[in-house]
Amino acid sequence: MxxxxxxxxxxxxxxxxxxxxxxxxxxxxxxxxxxxxxxxxxxxxxxxxxxxxxxxxxxxxxxxxxxxxxxxxxxxxxxxxxxxxxxxxxxxxxxxxxxxxxxxxxxxxxxxxxxxxxxxxxxxxxxxxxxxxxxxxxxxxxxxxxxxxxxxxxxxxxxxxxxxxxxxxxxGFWEERGYHMLGDPWVTDEQNPDGQRFRDDPLWFGSDDPAAYEQWRKEIEQKRREVLSL
The missing domain is CATH 3.90.420.10 (Oxidoreductase, molybdopterin-binding domain)
Structure with a gap:
């Protein structure tokens, strides 16, 4: 636990x-x-x-x-x-x-x-x-x-x-590219009681452009796989 x-x-x-x-x-x-x-x-x-x-x-x-x-x-x-x-x-x-x-x-x-x-x-x-x-x-x-x-x-x-x-x-640099202006890793606990990752929401991403959001999600997944392979 x-x-x-x-x-x-x-x-x-x-x-x-x-x-x-x-x-x-x-x-x-x-x-x-x-x-x-x-x-x-x-x-x-x-x-x-x-x-x-x-x-x-x-x-x-x-x-x-x-x-x-x-x-x-x-x-x-x-x-x-x-x-x-x-x-x-x-x-x-x-x-x-x-x-x-x-x-x-x-x-x-x-x-x-x-x-x-x-x-x-x-x-x-x-x-x-x-x-x-x-x-x-x-x-x-x-x-x-x-x-x-x-x-x-x-x-x-x-x-x-x-x-x-x-x-x-x-x-800033990443914020201009769609990252959240604050970036609190715990915001999901306060604003999303069903447990879904708040950062997976386009509202957290900070852009209403679906194509940009999907590209960002692909980049995050690729980086996640790189980290897990270390």
Whole structure:
């Protein structure tokens, strides 16, 4: 029987497959890292725009957090231990103003993902530097990835280079291609009592184009098979 999380729900969301491996899935190639030129840019609706050099990020106070991760391609992995810089500490330094309601994470190669600011204030959200006691590998986001433990894993964007604070929500890379703007793996428990996967509904997909939805479902199934073959 699946263990229960603190909210009394199944630990493994309906339709997910448990793995002890950590599949590598991303769009594009793995970027090269140069500590001499790398920085983290925080800008937009904040009182103090700033850039952190890599050595400055490494000097910020660290936090650790244990959580399960759930990928929209249907794999889940239990008991991941993350270490990194607390987003709460970053927010305290840059001080979002009253207009700031959303955040866009800007990553290498133009990748973006969007989140409500309030989601970044929840427990465990960080800019991760380590996973299970070891530095992140390039394939998993080294040197820095956003970690949002309570949402689908695509929201934990790899290779973060900037956080833009905005008044209005703007769809990111996958969200523009139909993924849900929030991506809560547990939304089915609250809104779909018959147990059907909410993400399998075109309303979750975010598009009313049947052809686009079917293509997306085929891609998800292909990725699921790849994960299960690992």
């Amino acid at each position: 699946d263990s229960q999380d603190l909210r009394g729900k199944r630990r493994l969301p309906e339709g997910q497959y448990l793995t002890t491996k950590w599949p590598v899935l991303h769009a594009g190639t793995v970027p090269r890292f140069d500590a001499k030129t790398w920085d983290l840019h925080l800008f937009g609706e904040i009182e103090q725009e700033c850039r952190f050099r890599f050595e400055e990020v490494m000097e910020l106070p660290r936090v650790t957090y244990r959580c399960d991760i759930h990928c929209v391609t249907t794999w889940s992995r239990y008991d991941n231990v993350w270490e990194g810089v607390s987003l709460a500490a970053i927010l305290e330094r840059v001080k979002p103003n009253q207009r700031a309601r959303f955040v866009t994470a800007h990553c290498e190669q133009g990748f973006t993902t969007n989140l409500p600011l309030e989601e970044l204030m929840k427990p465990g959200v960080m800019l991760a530097l380590k996973h299970d006691g070891a530095p992140l590998t390039p394939e998993h986001g080294y040197p820095l990835r956003l970690m949002v433990p309570h949402l689908y894993f695509w929201k934990s964007a790899k290779w973060v280079r900037g956080l833009e604070f905005t008044e209005n929500d703007r769809a």
